Amino acid sequence: MAGPERYFQPEIEKMDPEALRALxxxxxKKTVELCYESIPFYKQRFDQLGIRPEDVISLDDLAxxxxxxKQDMRDAYPFNLFAIPxxxxxxxxxxxxxxxxGNATVCGYTQNDIDVWGDTFARAIAQxxxxxxxxxxxxxxxxxxxxxxxxxxGGIRMRAxxxxxxxxxxxxxxxxxxxxxxxILACTPSYALLIADTAIEMGYxxxxxxxxxxxxxxxxxxxxxMRRDIENKLGVKMVDIYGxxxxxxxxxxxxxxxxxxxxxxxxxxxxxIVDPKTLQAVPDGQWGEVVFSTLSKECSPLIRYRTxxxxxxxxxECACGRTLRRMDRITGRTDDMLIIRGVNVFPSxxxxxxxxxxxxxxxxxxxxxxxxxxxxxxLKVETVPEFDFDEIRKIENLRQRINGExxxxxxxxxxxxxxxxxxxxxxxxxxRRVIDLREKGN
Amino acid sequence: MIDQIVxxxxxxxxxxxxxxxxxxxxxxxxxxxxxxxxxxYGVARIIADTPARACEVLGAAGFRASLTKxxxxxxxxxxxxxxxxxxxxxxxxxxxxxxxxxxxxGGKAIDVLRIDxxxxxxxxxxxxxxxxxxxxxxxx
Ligand SMILES: [Zn+2]
Numbered sequence: 001m002a003g004p005e006r007y008f009q010p011e012i013e014k015m016d017p018e019a020l021r022a023l024x025x026x027x028x029k030k031t032v033e034l035c036y037e038s039i040p041f042y043k044q045r046f047d048q049l050g051i052r053p054e055d056v057i058s059l060d061d062l063a064x065x066x067x068x069x070k071q072d073m074r075d076a077y078p079f080n081l082f083a084i085p086x087x088x089x090x091x092x093x094x095x096x097x098x099x100x101x102g103n104a105t106v107c108g109y110t111q112n113d114i115d116v117w118g119d120t121f122a123r124a125i126a127q128x129x130x131x132x133x134x135x136x137x138x139x140x141x142x143x144x145x146x147x148x149x150x151x152x153x154g155g156i157r158m159r160a161x162x163x164x165x166x167x168x169x170x171x172x173x174x175x176x177x178x179x180x181x182x183x184i185l186a187c188t189p190s191y192a193l194l195i196a197d198t199a200i201e202m203g204y205x206x207x208x209x210x211x212x213x214x215x216x217x218x219x220x221x222x223x224x225x226m227r228r229d230i231e232n233k234l235g236v237k238m239v240d241i242y243g244x245x246x247x248x249x250x251x252x253x254x255x256x257x258x259x260x261x262x263x264x265x266x267x268x269x270x271x272x273i274v275d276p277k278t279l280q281a282v283p284d285g286q287w288g289e290v291v292f293s294t295l296s297k298e299c300s301p302l303i304r305y306r307t308x309x310x311x312x313x314x315x316x317e318c319a320c321g322r323t324l325r326r327m328d329r330i331t332g333r334t335d336d337m338l339i340i341r342g343v344n345v346f347p348s349x350x351x352x353x354x355x356x357x358x359x360x361x362x363x364x365x366x367x368x369x370x371x372x373x374x375x376x377x378x379l380k381v382e383t384v385p386e387f388d389f390d391e392i393r394k395i396e397n398l399r400q401r402i403n404g405e406x407x408x409x410x411x412x413x414x415x416x417x418x419x420x421x422x423x424x425x426x427x428x429x430x431x432r433r434v435i436d437l438r439e440k441g442n
Numbered sequence: 443m444i445d446q447i448v449x450x451x452x453x454x455x456x457x458x459x460x461x462x463x464x465x466x467x468x469x470x471x472x473x474x475x476x477x478x479x480x481x482x483y484g485v486a487r488i489i490a491d492t493p494a495r496a497c498e499v500l501g502a503a504g505f506r507a508s509l510t511k512x513x514x515x516x517x518x519x520x521x522x523x524x525x526x527x528x529x530x531x532x533x534x535x536x537x538x539x540x541x542x543x544x545x546x547x548g549g550k551a552i553d554v555l556r557i558d559x560x561x562x563x564x565x566x567x568x569x570x571x572x573x574x575x576x577x578x579x580x581x582x
Contacts, residue, residue: 383450383506390448390510390556391539392478392485417482420452421506 005256005320006126008158012267013123013322020323024270025059027295032056032065035301038083041076042066042303062270062293063281067304070105073246077103084110084299091299096144097245105246108299113248114153116296120251120265121154121216121241127256127263127320128214128239130184134160137177137212139187139195140219142166146249147219151186154251160184167191174199174206181211189222189230189238196233207235216241218250221330224355227259240329247292247305253327261314261326268296271327272304273313275344276334284313287346289334290327308334310346338434340368340375340412347433350379353405359387359398363424365432370439377414379406382421389418443511444577445493446554449486450506451477461486464503470496473581474544474554487542489514489554491582513555514575515567517543524553530570536563546580 007013015023033053035042045066046052055061072081079086086094092111096104109117125134136155140147148166155162163182165173173195177185185192192215199206206212212234218241222230231238242262243250252269253262264271273288274281282288290307294300310333314326331348338345347366354360360381367378381402389395399416406414451457458477465472465488474489490496493509500507517523524543531538539556546552552575557563567574 385506385508388508388510389450389485389506390446390487390508392480393539395483395485396480418450419483420450420457420504422504423452 003129006129006131007322008123008126009119013263013324015267015323017323020266021059023267024295027267028059028062028270028293029053029056031293031295031297031301032303034083034298035303039081039301041072041081059270062272062304065293065303067279067291067306068302069306070246070308071102073105074103078106079108081302082108082299083301084108093149094144095146095149095245095249098145107245107248110298113297113299115157116268117150117248117251118153118157120248120254120268121150122158123263123265124216124239124241124251124254125154125158125160125184125214127254128184128216128237129257130158130160130214132159134158134184135163135180135182136160136184136186137163137165137173137180137182139165139167139173139185139191140250145219146243146245147186147188150243150249150251151216154186170194170198171202174202174204177206177212178204178210183211184214184216185212185234185236186216188219189217189226190220192217192230192234192238193226196230200233207233210235212236215239216250216254218242218254242327242330244307244309247294247302247307248297252292255329256318256320256322258319260318261328263318263320263322263324263326266324269294271313271325273311273327274306276306276308276337277339277344282312284315287312287331287344287349290330306334310334310337310348336434338366338368338436340377343411345410345412349410350406353409354381354402356405357398357402359383360402361421365424366434368434368436368438370437375438377412378417379414380417380419380424382419382424385421444489444514444554444575444580445509446512447488447490447493447496447500448508448510449488449500451484451486453479453481453483458484458486460503461500461505464499464505465490465496468496468499470499471581473546474542474552476542476544478540487554489544489580493581510556513557513563513567514580515553515555516573516575517551517553519549519551523551527553527567527570527572530566531557534566536566552580 036053090110091108093109096106138151142148215236215238237257239255241250241254243252253264255262270293272291276289290309290311292305294302309330311327311330332346361384365380369376402416470491472490476487478485497507541555543553
């Protein structure tokens, strides 16, 4: 994807950081007031903490405000966190999470909420090189799930031509993508890969035969390997888009074409990264739980919503010229977090380090035991078949290099053990990554 | 050079026995076996008949087994025989990764050495008055 950088709302996307903070503060004050005045849940929380809306005089005051959890949203089922009654004329649409465990979380959208959402997705279209002349194929499912309609609204705001495919009937998706000259695809990464493979199966070479040049993919994790696969097969630049139904849907943050983190729509959301145990903010660059406060939402505003997703703020400027700060791609869930010798560690961080060692296979296992009062970490890895293990020196060298990388990345000392092939347990193709045998009480 | 079977072994009870059983059950004769041990794992090095097949048999039995090329050298049965060979390598700045010794029929001592084969090692060995043993002299 060549050519100059495209922006949908350059006045926001390249806003002076100080002006942006001022805008955030102004909007935060309004949101806090709205929550306090219109949602009994928040009034009660604020009163318990002895905080009044007018106490918020700087962005730092955000840290004093109460958190909102997914459970709070479930408990509020269906409409108890709405600032506007669901049957009010201003409320245009309802979205809900699947609610596989417990009540669904429900959000209402006014027309302005929908427009804001569309604007953030439209930015993503520009970020991947699209514009008003684009034909946007939306292959996310349409419905209560926020993917399909979120992308659709983005197309509307961009004034692009929308092809509302929803998911399914993949051969027809391929045929229309080709015949209609689609240039931007929006769907999940796994569906994008299926579309690519189906096209190839149908005898096409989409990388050369199709006009598709950009893909805005989200709603599920996508490894770097999978990203390259999608990019090569379809001949596209792929950007990872992030969102969650409780906060808005896709568009809360999105990568630009430099693929170095996701620019957060900071005019509509404040991002915080906190230590999931202490709930204290962590410095930029450090991993923790992502927390969002909404700044523009009218129907379902949220204060300090704990996403349970793990990411970090990436400091520094981006080559694309956007001043909106970037978060890293989601590396896991807080439920997966391990506390090893007082350090927060995520299994995905082990995976990231191991990915840099072509000598080891992708299967690994973390075994935690106690040695006296201390946690002891054993990491079992398997070497790839090509690895020459005849020289013990080579195995020892590999162990030391992995250990060194883990130590510098995770601040945790790890005993790396090379294991026999297939000795690392696999269940249904998905390995049990962590075995915690520590004595409890620490 | 000869083919040596190398097997990675975790330090788990019964793995070495299982390895020998797998080769034995396949009707393959083993001529030499040595295990290099660390705290966590071992590497078994084996000279056996039909090395490629032995390797397959072990792979099928769940072992990580591969073949490596090593030098087999007949060492004269007299004091300092091996020392003078190793001194020759030292002088030529050739690194010997490991060495082990076994005897074959007739009481001859065979030294197995892993040396970077890209160097002209064979010439140095013969030049120093030693004989490089051919595969067919050791295994079928
Ligand atoms: Zn950027």
